[in-house]
Amino acid sequence: MADRGAGSAPQAVGRQLRFMGLTFIVAAAAAALIASQRPAFEQRIGESYSPLPARWAAIRDGLRSGGFAPESLRAQPRAAKLALYEQWMLEPEPDPAMARRLAEAHPGLYVGRAERTLVCGSDSQKTRAVEFILAAGGPWGLSALRRARAWHAGDGRIRRRIEDAVARLEEGGGPSAAFPRSGRRGGQTHQPVHEPVEDHDGRRQDDHGRPPHGGVSPIGPVDPE
Numbered sequence: 001m002a003d004r005g006a007g008s009a010p011q012a013v014g015r016q017l018r019f020m021g022l023t024f025i026v027a028a029a030a031a032a033l034i035a036s037q038r039p040a041f042e043q044r045i046g047e048s049y050s051p052l053p054a055r056w057a058a059i060r061d062g063l064r065s066g067g068f069a070p071e072s073l074r075a076q077p078r079a080a081k082l083a084l085y086e087q088w089m090l091e092p093e094p095d096p097a098m099a100r101r102l103a104e105a106h107p108g109l110y111v112g113r114a115e116r117t118l119v120c121g122s123d124s125q126k127t128r129a130v131e132f133i134l135a136a137g138g139p140w141g142l143s144a145l146r147r148a149r150a151w152h153a154g155d156g157r158i159r160r161r162i163e164d165a166v167a168r169l170e171e172g173g174g175p176s177a178a179f180p181r182s183g184r185r186g187g188q189t190h191q192p193v194h195e196p197v198e199d200h201d202g203r204r205q206d207d208h209g210r211p212p213h214g215g216v217s218p219i220g221p222v223d224p225e
Helices: 004-035 040-041 054-065 079-091 094-106 107-120 125-137 136-151 156-170
Strands: 184-185 189-190
Touching: 040 094, 054 079, 054 094, 079 094, 079 107, 094 125, 094 136, 107 125, 107 136, 125 136, 125 156, 136 156, 136 184
Parallel strands: none
Antiparallel strands: 184 189
C-alpha cells in the first residue's frame, strides 16, 4: 500500500503539469486569435450619431454665422443641444466657431459630451472630439484634455493628438483663440454668461465647473490656469 501511494504522487504531479501546459497553450491561442481580430473588433466600437432634424437646422446655421447668441441656445431643449453636437461630429469639415459657441453656452454639457466620446468613440471619433475640445478651449477643455491624456497613455496616435491640443491651449493657441468669450460676432455683442449650466448628465453647474450647491464636477475639477 505504501509503495502504491508513493507511486501515485509523481503521477498526480505529472497530470497537474500537463494540465497547466494545456491551459497555457489554449490561453496563448486565444490571445493570438483575439489579436488577429482586433481590426474587425475596433470597427464595431464607437458612438452612433443621427443627422440634425430639420426643425433645428436654423439653430445650426445661426451658430455657424454668429447670428444665434449663446444665451439663446440655453433656452433650447436638451435634445436639440445634444443633436447639435452629433451633427458637428458628422460634418465633413466641422466649423470650429460653432464648437466654440456651443461650449460658450454650455461648457459642462458640451465638453463633457466630447469627453465621453474620448472614452467610448472610435479612433476617428476620438480625433474629432479632440478637435471639438480644442475649439471650445477654456479651463473646461484644458482639464478634459489633460484627463484624456492620462487615459490614453498606451494609445500613441490619439495621445499625440491630445498632447498637441493641450500644448496649444496652454500657449493660448488653437482654433479657440479666434473666438473670444466676448466681442462682436455677426453684428451682435455677446458677453460671457455666468448663470448655472447643465453638465452632460443634466446636473446644474456654473461656468467654472462648480456645482451650485457643492459637490464635485462629474468630469473632474477644473484646473486653475
